[in-house]
Amino acid sequence: MTSNATLHILPPAAGRDLAAAEDAAATFLEALGVDLTSESLRETPRRMAHGYAELFTPRAFDLTTFPNDENYDELVLIRNVPLRSVCEHHLLPFVGTVHIGYLPGERIIGLSKLARVAEHFACRPQLQERLTKQIADWLDEQLHPRGVGVVIEAEHSCMTLRGVQSLGSATVTSTLLGALREDPRSRQEFFSLAGVNS
Numbered sequence: 001m002t003s004n005a006t007l008h009i010l011p012p013a014a015g016r017d018l019a020a021a022e023d024a025a026a027t028f029l030e031a032l033g034v035d036l037t038s039e040s041l042r043e044t045p046r047r048m049a050h051g052y053a054e055l056f057t058p059r060a061f062d063l064t065t066f067p068n069d070e071n072y073d074e075l076v077l078i079r080n081v082p083l084r085s086v087c088e089h090h091l092l093p094f095v096g097t098v099h100i101g102y103l104p105g106e107r108i109i110g111l112s113k114l115a116r117v118a119e120h121f122a123c124r125p126q127l128q129e130r131l132t133k134q135i136a137d138w139l140d141e142q143l144h145p146r147g148v149g150v151v152i153e154a155e156h157s158c159m160t161l162r163g164v165q166s167l168g169s170a171t172v173t174s175t176l177l178g179a180l181r182e183d184p185r186s187r188q189e190f191f192s193l194a195g196v197n198s
């Protein structure tokens, strides 16, 4: 990403058959004893298929970067970016916020792109740990910053609404790379500005 200022990021190409998904949703619901004959439920298999397809389709975006002409070398951090994904074990949503920071090298990134990168990796069946690491690794590879930090705080509905029913519990994950991992002062500053107790 040092030569090209803009890179077009496409959603992952997935073999998708919405008609088959709709049929499968109808079979699934009927197997669970749901009567699909009423007017309000008749379209539910279609809504389910389209709903999950939507959750699994990130928006394409341009990764725009700029030269760091001012040699800005302090932390850039965007915090409290809303995040929603789907846990790959139960296909139930997990919802929360992500904080993303980096220590610039030769280039800086358009701020909105940090949120778009998070959305890009969140729109698929996920594990919170993997999602955290994918965002950090991708920024590291594309931007070559001196350090990257990503923290996700999320509530997993598979843990709060069903199963153990730990209402209000939050899961916190972090990935730190480069100077944000190695240098205690930078690490501390990142967690402090992100509003996370380290």
Ligand SMILES: Nc1nc2c(ncn2[C@@H]2O[C@H](COP(=O)(O)OP(=O)(O)OP(=O)(O)O)[C@@H](O)[C@H]2O)c(=O)[nH]1
Pocket (backbone or CB within 6 Å): 087, 088, 089, 126, 127, 128, 129, 156, 158, 159, 163, 164
């Ligand atoms: N590490 C990790 N675990 C997750 C994530 N999302 C969901 N899980 C967990 O995945 C586990 C799946 O465990 P299983 O025992 O196979 O599923 P289960 O019988 O439905 O388990 P319970 O939720 O305890 O009722 C559960 O402990 C979930 O809480 C995630 O992002 N990361």
Ligand SMILES: [Zn+2]
Pocket (backbone or CB within 6 Å): 087, 088, 089, 090, 091, 092, 156, 158, 159
């Ligand atoms: Zn789950």
